[in-house]
Amino acid sequence: MPELRKDPIVQRWVIIAAERGQRPSDFRVEASTVEINPKACPLCPNNEERTPPEVFAIRLDGSKPNTPGWLVRVVPNKFPALRLDSDLNRRGMGLFDMMNGIGAHEVVIETPEHNDDWDTMPVEQLQRVFQAFQARLNALKEDTRFRYSLVFRNYGVQAGASLSHPHSQIIALPIVPQLPKEKLTSARQYYLDKERCIFCDLIFQERELQKRVVMESKHIIVLSPFAARFPYELHFFPTRHNHDFAQENEDVLRDLAIVMKRVLTAVKRLLGQPAYNFVLHTAPNPVPRPGRPDYWGTLPYDYHWHWEFIPRLTRVAGFEWGTGFYINPVAPEAAAEVLREALRASPDEVR
Structure with a gap:
């Protein structure tokens, strides 16, 4: 029997259609990547002149900006969705609100190695990537x-x-987008009602139930969410309460790197090389209004x-666009179980 489930944070309904009986092998895919010869890749070392000048980098001692010798490099997007060089100019016309397309759009080049991914790069390198995220989040808040x-x-x-070269992106916006705003508003209202963090309560409850916990380490817990929108969707939380990723300490960043490597390795063992998205939900800029x-x-x-980790195994189609509901053919409990098995089959030591 299909089941309707309501997300306790954003109040979104999801259809868990587990009777379709899809197994991990039914989803196995090989990712379609944009293959570029590393010599021609604009993000590879020795091609620094093909990107805008870097705004941040973690470099080997003695290397100069915009030259080889970088370990992580952050540059403005060459084709930005938003631009920095103007005022907001908020305005309206009847029911229509407008402002200039102000924002920052940056590319985090995660490694000099063209063919790496988060499951293959060393823990120290993935930790450097997280440090770069923190540095840029803090800078953009200014x-x-x-x-x-x-x-x-x-x-x-x-x-x-x-591009196939390992990279992430950061976009700074002059507004709080709808989905983060829904989470922030729900969390605030829950705290005003109960003086507790709704996410901390969620983690406590999932620990008690143990049905959807995929992995827990010293600092990180990985959950297959109760109302998962997509097959094998996963959420990574710090076990200690913290609202702002940019303020997190190095021990947590290293533990997060280890956990993400192990989980992504398990996902690929189950599903092949699926396309996926990672999205960070963190504190907004507390600008006084x-x-x-x-x-x-x-x-x-x-x-x-x-x-949030979302493997791209299903498509959003007319029903989803027309209702705001998602149809997930894999029960979160089943996803958690097979991922736990895949983790047990992988080595505990991650370098």
Whole structure:
């Protein structure tokens, strides 16, 4: 029997159609990537002049900006969705609200190695990637025009990747987008009602049930969410409450790198080389607003940063667009079980 489930955070309904009986092998795919000769890749070392000048880099000692010798490099997107060089110019016309397309759009080049992925790069390198995210999130908060910065990673053509070299993107926006706003608003209301973090309560409850816990380490817990929209969707939470990824300490970043490597290895063991998206949900920029000085006043207490992982195994079609519902043919409990088995089959030591 199919089951309707309601997401306790954003109040979104999902159809779990597990009677379709799809097994992991039914989803096995090989990712379609945009293959480029590394010598021609604009993100590879020795091609630094083919990107805009870097805004941040982690480099080997002695190497100069915009030259080889970098370990992680952040550059403005050559074809940005938004631009920095203007004022917001908020305006309206009747029912229509408008402002200039102000924002930052950056590319985080994660490694000099053209063929790496998060499951193959060393833990120290993935930790450097997270450090670069933190540095840029903190820098972008200094621009008071920006209300929210989104970190995301597209892997494979089906997930939106246009280059195969390992990279992520950061887009800073002058508004808080709808989905993050729904999570933030729900978390704030829950805290005002109960003086507890809804995400901490969720983690406590899932630990008690143990049905959807995929993995837990010293600092990170991985859940197959109760109302997962997609097969093998996963959420990564810090076990200790923290609202802002940019403030997280090095021990947590290293543990997160280890956990992400292990989980992504398990996913690929089950599903082949699926395209996927990683998305970071973290604190917005707490810019004071005229007349609303306490708008994010409870943010350090009510919000909880987390990563969402979405393998691109199904398509969003007319039903989803027409209703806002998602149809997931794999029960989250079944996904968690097979992923736990795949993790047990993988070595515990990750380098």
